[in-house]
Amino acid sequence: MPPTVLKIVTACLFNDDGRLLVVRKRGTRFFMLPGGKIEPEETSLQALRRELHEELDLRMEESQLQSLGHFQARAANEPDHWVEADVFVGHLASDVKVQAEIEVLDWLELHARQLEHVAPLLREQVLPVLRERLTAITR
Numbered sequence: 001m002p003p004t005v006l007k008i009v010t011a012c013l014f015n016d017d018g019r020l021l022v023v024r025k026r027g028t029r030f031f032m033l034p035g036g037k038i039e040p041e042e043t044s045l046q047a048l049r050r051e052l053h054e055e056l057d058l059r060m061e062e063s064q065l066q067s068l069g070h071f072q073a074r075a076a077n078e079p080d081h082w083v084e085a086d087v088f089v090g091h092l093a094s095d096v097k098v099q100a101e102i103e104v105l106d107w108l109e110l111h112a113r114q115l116e117h118v119a120p121l122l123r124e125q126v127l128p129v130l131r132e133r134l135t136a137i138t139r
Contacts, residue, residue, distance in 0.1 A: 003080050003081055003082050004078075004080065004081045004082070005072075005081070005082045005083070005084050006037060006075060006078070006081055006082070006083050006084070007037065007038050007083075007084050007085075008035055008036060008037055008038065008083050008084070008085045008086075009035045009036070009038055009044045009045075009047045009048040009051070009085065009086045009087075009088070010032070010033035010034065010035030010048070010085050010086075010087050010088070010121070010126075011033060011034055011035055011048055011052060011065065011087070011088050011089070011090055012033060012068060012087060012088070012089045012090070012126065012130060013033075013034065013089075013090050013091070013092050013096075014089075014090070014091050014092065015091075015092050015107060017107075018110070019107035019108060019109055019110075020033075020107065020108045020109075020110060020130075021033075021034060021092065021096065021105060021106075021107060021108075022034075022105065022106050022107070022108050022118070022122070023055065023056070023098075023102045023104070023105045023106075024102070024103055024104050024105075024106075025077070025101045025102060025103060026101050026102070026103040027103075028076070028077045028103075029117065030076040030077060030117060030118065030119040031106060031108070031117055031118050031119065031122075032076055032118070032119035032121065032122055033087070033119075033121070033122055033126065034051065034052060034055055034056055034102075035047075035048055035051050035052070035085075036051040036054075036055070038086075044086040044088075045062045045065060045088070048065065048086075048088060049062070054099070054100045055098075055099065055100050055101070055102045056096040056097060056098065056099065056102065056105070057096065057097040057099055058092075058094070058096055060090060064090050064091070065088040065089065065090045066088060066089050066090070067086070067087070067088055067089075068087040068088060068089045068126070068129060068130070069086075069087055069129065070084070070085070070086055070087070071084075071085050071087055071121060071125040071126060072084050072085070072125070073085075073119075073120040073121035073124055073125050074120045074121075075120075076119035076120060076121070077119075083121055085121055087126055089130075110127065110130055110131055110134060111131065115127075
């Protein structure tokens with residue numbers, strides 16, 4: 001039987017110091033990018049804007065978010081599940097507030113070495129792309 005695939009959308013949100021916002025949901029152990037499941041009637045950006053508002057009290061316009069790509073990985077907190085994610089990038093111009101199912105937030109350095117506490121999607125797929133793009137920009 002094939003694994004269940006969850007369609008999600010997430011955001012790589014950077015602060016002024018170039019660190020990446022990560023969140024951990026209540027009752028879980030992995031930090032991940034903010035975002036969530038896409039409802040059937042929503043576009044990816046609509047779902048992301050809704051999730052950011054629900055989880056972090058953030059209101060971001062679609063123009064503030066650029067696509068990073070579409071990625072797949074093992075789900076962090078659901079055994080025998082995979083996630084298929086549309087990932088966007090943006091810059092945080094305001095403070096964030098933990099709410100809803102989010103227990104804690106943290107800031108991740110892009111070149112951090114200790115990543116065992118980070119969800120597979122972020123660790124295996126998104127971080128390598130972000131690092132590659134950063135290297136290309138700084139050359």
